C-alpha cells in the first residue's frame with residue numbers, strides 16, 4: 001500500500017503520517033526529516049540542501065528524487081509506505097509514478113488548512129533534534145516527551161522563511177492537488193480540526 005500525504009507546511013503531515021504508518025504497519029518516509037538527518041550527519045546531500053532549506057526554497061528535484069527512491073528501495077520488503085512531503089512538484093510526482101512501474105499510488109490524502117492558521121502554527125513550533133517530533137512552544141515540555149531530545153526552532157520556521165514556504169507551496173506543490181484529483185486518487189480532509197479528529201478522518205478515508 002502506498003499512500004501520499006499532501007498539504008501545506010504546518011498542515012500536520014508529519015504527525016499524521018507517523019500515526020497512519022503505525023496503524024497500517026507500513027514505513028513512514030518523510031523527505032524533510034531525511035534531509036535534516038543528512039544535514040546533521042554532514043553528508044554531501046545535507047550540505048547541498050542546506051541553503052535551499054534555510055530560505056524555505058525547494059531542494060532541487062534530482063537530489064530529492066534520488067534520496068526518496070533509494071529510501072523506498074531499502075524498504076521494498078515492507079507492506080508499503082506513507083510518503084510525507086514527497087512529491088512536492090510535478091516532476092517529482094512523475095518520477096515517483098515511473099519508478100512504481102504500474103503499481104501506482106493507492107491514495108493521496110490532502111490535508112487542507114487555511115494560510116493564516118499555518119502561519120500561526122509554524123511560528124509557534126519547536127521540534128525535537130533527535131526524533132523530530134513537533135510541539136507548540138506554549139505547551140511544550142522541557143525536552144521531548146518521546147525520546148528526551150532537545151527542542152529547537154527550525155531555521156525555516158522563522159517568519160521570513162514561513163511566508164516563502166507557503167508561497168513556494170502554492171506555486172509548486174498545490175498543482176499536485178489537481179493532478180491527483182484528475183486521476184481520481186485524491187481525498188480532501190479538513191486539517192484545521194484537532195489532531196485526533198484529523199487522524200479519525202484520515203483512517204476513515206483509507207478504509208473507505
Ligand code: AMP
Nearest residue numbers: 031032052053057058059064085086088
Ligand atoms: P518539511 O520538513 O517537509 O517541511 O521540509 C523542510 C524543507 O525540506 C522544505 O522547505 C524544503 O526545503 C525541503 N524539502 C522537503 N521535501 C522536499 C521535496 N519533496 N522537494 C524539495 N524540497 C523538499
